[in-house]
Amino acid sequence: MWIITALSREPGRAFLNSAKSAAVYFVGLHIRGLWLNSWMASERVSSARSNTFSRPPLVETWAPISMSDDSERDEKVRVRFAPSPTGLLHIGGARTALYNWLQARHDGGAMILRIEDTDRERSTPDNVEQILDALRWLELEWDEGPKSQYERGDRHVEVLGSLLASGAAYRDPATSQDVKAWKDRHGADRGYRGEASDDPGAAVRLRVPDDGDTIVQDLIRGEVRFPNAAADDFVIARGDGSVLYNFAVAVDDADMGITDVIRGDDHLSNTPKQLLVMEAMGVEPPRYAHLPLLHGPDGKKLSKRNGAASVQELRERGYLPAAVRNYLALLGWGTGDDTTVMSTEQLIERFDVSDVGRSSAIFDEQKLRWLNGRFMREMALDEYTAVVARHLGREPDERLRAACSIVQDKAQTLNEVWPLVAFLFEEPVTDEKAWRKVMKDGAFPLLEEAHAALSGVDPFEPGQIERALASVLAERDVKPGKLYQPIRVAITGGTVSPGIFESLAALGREAALRRMRRALDRDRKARRNG
RNA sequence: GGCCCCGUGGUGUAACGGUUAGCACGCGAGGUUUUCAACCUCGUAGCGCGGGUUCGACUCCCGCCGGGGCUACCA
Incomplete structure (x- = not known):
């Protein structure tokens, strides 16, 4: 029945990718009691649901397959884009936002915008506005939010309290120096374990199991295992009671009913921590998809010196949002056939995060230019005139329209328009x-x-x-x-x-x-x- | 150092054990042509290295090398 359900809901690649796991799952089902117990004991399984069926759950009690499980899988997809407001929205961040948005639209789900602003120094209103500005320009409208992580502090404290009460977390007076010293004694590949203390001013650590693996079932990477013995009992709240990132994220993702976490590869190592927090909370984690990072033309990190760095920079360089979306979508994701130029509707139709590639990509502005030219040429004249007018800060009057009509098939970017038609508006300076x-x-x-x-x-x-x-x-x-x-x-x-x-x-x-x-x-x- | 991810031309990708390794950008040549673009045609260039497994490996396994991420009482 399950296979049939899976087949009918998600034909094609997603199912094929999962077929092996499905087989494992079935074997497990038949020898459920024994198998599950040993699995839980040896691996501390905590993982995402796959596209088509539930993975073994986190909770200690096995929930039998039932209709309610099926309906749970029919829940609406909920993704989130959760930037920390450190300034302009970088291109890598823009791609992450785009992939979340495409997945949400593809599935008829919702995208939640959450600002990770628990670091009060970085999180200025201006920085937040920059992010929103970039998303608006890219026309990636979110369905809920922006929600402030900082403002959820009460909830974080509440969960912290219950983890403390259950013993899943404990207060530990050890400082980071102490931990370092501990590691010098015990080896770098061994996770730190602290001593519980009554000191109310001590930092709070999450108890990490000593054995087994924490497994991330990644939609892009497949199964990634992190040995628990090598993971520290990590700090989830400071001595002053303020909570830390990996804790806040886990609580928020759980509370907000996020079904799919689509984020950069740099978070892959954070994921086991967040899974452990969710396991301690007794909630089922979302699916995860970790996108490969973007690099500049020299293979190094993307930066101002190294190609365009921010979304606003792309806007200034005269690119069209639709072209940027198309280009960014192609950076790490392909259609499977040879299609490259796609409308946003087509992107939504065809996009699936599980088809994203595993290797990091380099941002290549030349191809963006070419794509942008394609979009420029294919626009209707009225729309073209309106876009050019907005870019130039002019009125879309008849004269501009005439100018646009003669330049449309020549310009690759909006910035190239004016130099070609300025002679229509002002006396030319002879070269x-x-x-x-x-x-x-x-x-x-x-x-x-x-x-x-x-x-x-x-x-x-x-x-x-x-x-x-x-x-x-x-x-x-x-x-x-x-x-x-x-x-x-x-x-x-x-x-x-x-x-x-x-x-x-x-x-x-x-x-x-x-x-x-x-x-x-x-x-x-x-x-x-x- | 530890843990983890990745590795097809300059760039983005396809190939899923059997193809002359496909497509696109770029680049080069030619065509078209009132300039520059655009457009059309042709061309250029790639499976990181070494071992296995196999009748047969870009595809599977191992090692190495290279790139990257995380390793905070940052996010």
Whole structure:
């Protein structure tokens, strides 16, 4: 019945990945009593549920398979993004947020935003706002929160009290120096064990079992074992009563009904601690998925010097949120086929965190640029104009719309738009190098003829303009570039611009003729003086 | 040092014991062309190393090397 349930709910890869475990599970089921006892004794199993069925539970009493178990598995997925507000949202953090969001949307679940602000010095309102700002720009809307971990302090104290009462945790006056000394005596691969004390000012440690492994069933890594004997009885609350990260996270994830913890690889080593806390609390832990970390172009940590570091930096560089989402999604995750360009809807449809790869990836801005260009070109003109207007801080008026229409298939990023169309909005500054290169002697008679030809063009639109200039070309029997480049320099100031007919049309006849005249005057003046 | 993770071209990935190791970015050449892009075609470059297992390993096992994370009364 279970296999059938699993098959019908989650066909495909997730099931296949789990098939082996399912077999183990079944064997276990049949010799349940004996098997479970020995398992619990030897391994202190604490693990995530897989995609398709429950793993052996944490609790000491075995809950028989029942309908209620099935309904529990149908619960809505709840993921969380839980950044600590240390400043700008880094790209790695953005990817973590994206993967959480995609998984939540894919499963029709909820994403909870929780700010890990128990470190009061780092957690300034400004830092929190930076994170929210970045998430809003990326259009990763959360369903609950932002919740402050700090504000849940009462609850943390409450749980702390009950763990103390049950003996799962104890007060230990040993300082970190004491622990270090203990390790020098007992070896670095042996976990510290303290002595319980009545000292109310002593730090609180969680009791870690002396034998067995704590097992993380990771959706990405598979089974990862951490020997309990090597783990310290770790501090969960300071002497002053304030709680520590690994404790607060476990309590919060449990309380908030998180079903899937999707976070960076740097937390993998924290996971057994959090599992141990949840086991002490008597709650079932969520599933875990630890994403490989992101690195800069040189393989080192991502930083300002080393490629773009923050989300706001990507915004400043003129990237589109949709392109960033697509790119980030591809960093460590693939579709299985050769699809690379995907709308957000497609990402949501296809994404599953269990398909994420295991190796760390390098952030490569060149590919982002290419992808961004794809998204820029595929946008409808109205949308494109609106986005460009917002980026430039301008009104999306007709003139900007016209500018956008001639530049859309050229710009890879929003930052590249303005330099290409600025000539439509302000008098161009002539690039002297371009002038010397293009405005050779033969150029001016051609320019003069073009001026005459264009003055009669009506309506002043690309097709008519092209025809008028083509006749000049035919008459003089010169190559197009000989005529078009001088015009380009005359009206834009440089050698690079959108298509010349479109550029002329967008500029308008009056301004175009004026600028061409001015170029001719400059030449005449130069002759007179030279 | 201890514990843990990872290792296919420059980059992101596919391959799940049998393929000429596929795709995309980049890069190079050519084409198109009014500039620059875009676009089209072709090309370039890879299984970290060494042992096994197997008729056969990128795929499985072991060792090594390399990269990374954690190792706080930080998060």
